[in-house]
Amino acid sequence: MKLLALFTLLLISGNIIAQDLDGAWLMTHLNGKELSDKEFVKIYQDGYFSFGAKSIPSNAFHSAGGGAFFLEGSIYTETLDFHTEQKELVGEKRVHHIDRVEDKLVITGQDQGNERIEIWEKISDKADALTGNWVFTGRKDQEGELRTSTPGARRTVKILSGGRFQWIAFNSETKEFMGTGGGTYTAEDGEYTEHIRFFSRDNERVGASLAFEYEVKDGKWHHSGISSKGDPIYELWSPYKEAYHKSN
Known part of the structure; x- marks a missing residue:
């Protein structure tokens, strides 16, 4: 039936x-x-x-x-x-x-x-300040200088919508896939938290949660905090349609 x-x-x-x-x-x-x-x-x-x-x-x-x-x-x-x-x-x-x-x-x-x-x-179709399709475009180096880059065929994308996130690193020309992970997230009052539900590189990471600070300035996502390895990070993510398609 x-x-x-x-x-x-x-x-x-x-x-x-x-x-x-x-x-x-x-x-x-x-x-x-x-x-x-x-x-x-x-x-x-x-x-x-x-x-x-x-x-x-x-x-x-x-x-x-x-x-x-x-x-x-x-x-x-x-x-x-x-x-x-x-x-x-x-x-x-x-x-x-x-x-x-x-x-x-x-x-x-x-x-x-x-x-x-x-x-x-x-x-879910709920939205928040980080809802969007983003591409990695920069990070701060050890001296605190923000170094930016233009995404090409090899890029890292992060899509957030409906309370879910997924990041993917790949090369669309060589068809090489480097890795992905995803799960649920919250973004509220400047704090962004990921709850991992799948991870291509290490199944043992499933169930872990990572908290970061975020700020959207001039349409770009500034993402900072401590990585899963314990290292400080400061990343810049830009809207995919603006950063990637304008460069192609």
């Missing part, structure tokens, strides 16, 4: 616009089967998306992917900047069909020649 009800939902679609996607989503079903052994979370913000997945209950990192997206009617297109499982997809446009069914998203497409149907449920 559950399987029948699931596919009955596909017959009742609603209109959706790009802004409806902004926020964090959890995949609940894949090809008609409830997803219980993995946690897939997808974040949409400012025309960009990323997903991170881990196995349950081991917390072992499973996969990640993301890039730009475009929505026109029910036609949903992704252009991947990175993908850990299928690097050959990086740089390609993948066209899908998307519907809103009650409070869920139904995304239908092709995966290696087979039909793939994903059902996603929104976790």
